[in-house]
Amino acid sequence: MNAKLIVSPESTEGWIREGVLAAKESILIAAPYVGRVLWDLLLTRPRSLPTTLITSLRIGDVLGGASDIQAIYELSQNHVRVQSISNLHAKLYIVDQAKVLITSANPTQNGWRNNLEMGLALHSSEIARRALQILQAAKPYRWTSSQLKRYADWAAVQPKVVSKPWIVPVELLYKDFGGWLGLVMRAVAQLPEEFTLTEVYQLALPQAAQEYPNNHHPRDKIRQQLQGLRDLGLLEFVTPGRYRRLKVDLMDFLR
Structure with a gap:
């Protein structure tokens, strides 16, 4: 070789x-x-x-x-x-x-x-x-393309320079992202800083049944979105089935 x-x-x-x-x-x-x-x-x-x-x-x-x-x-x-x-x-x-x-x-x-x-x-x-x-x-x-479009649109209107610490908590994002990701963001925003998958299900499943009545695997979709929140830097996987919300201080990136 x-x-x-x-x-x-x-x-x-x-x-x-x-x-x-x-x-x-x-x-x-x-x-x-x-x-x-x-x-x-x-x-x-x-x-x-x-x-x-x-x-x-x-x-x-x-x-x-x-x-x-x-x-x-x-x-x-x-x-x-x-x-x-x-x-x-x-x-x-x-x-x-x-x-x-x-x-x-x-x-x-x-x-x-x-x-x-x-x-x-x-x-x-x-x-x-x-x-x-x-x-x-x-x-x-x-x-998905629609998720990336929402992300790009949200990022385009954010300030590029700030003079004080700027914290981005998940509760400020779910309206901009929408879809399944926004649905799970909305549930996570209502929970304590550290929470379990069961608690996410309790909040997200009823909403998913209303918004996506034809989806027969909502638990799988919810777990996928938790991974998406982790990849955005908004969530930490603590142990299997347990998560911690992160508030991202963007000053280090924006100076």
Whole structure:
């Protein structure tokens, strides 16, 4: 198995562009931060080509400018499956489940064109398979286009500079996000700082029955949204079935 050193700003974007243009089966990109450069590149691929983006969508990263939530939303509109893992730090590009680039470079302007970044590219279906298994074992949360649109719209009207600590509690967000995520946010906002899954069910299930009477697996949907709140940085999983609300102080990201 031969590996090739790939360096930014010289060759990272070129390797990825070549892979996208040659892809026949699938593309997967996993990176905590995403910029407009990825949207520009993925526009060159056939819309029917299965493409997945796994990223981190923590509120602090989005409002601090590390990730472009509008570009991520537009990718979802362009048939890119968007998922999130709250503690993702790896940067991984996989083409056709065999061509692999493991690198320090995020798909951002800095990661591809400005910073000194290094990675190794290789051809190995076994490493690709194992990497995909690790990502799926983290149970990434699936974002719909409508959720990402609400997130992007909300982020667009938030202040970028503040002069005092700015805390974002979950109770200030549920009206903007709506849908299942907003429904669970609304339930969590009524609970103590630390709470159980049973308590979430008690509040959320009656509301879900009214808003989504044709959904026959509301408990599964509620658990999925709790994962989404964790990936936003608003919730901590304490022990199985027990959670803690987090109030995110964004000053560190916005200074």
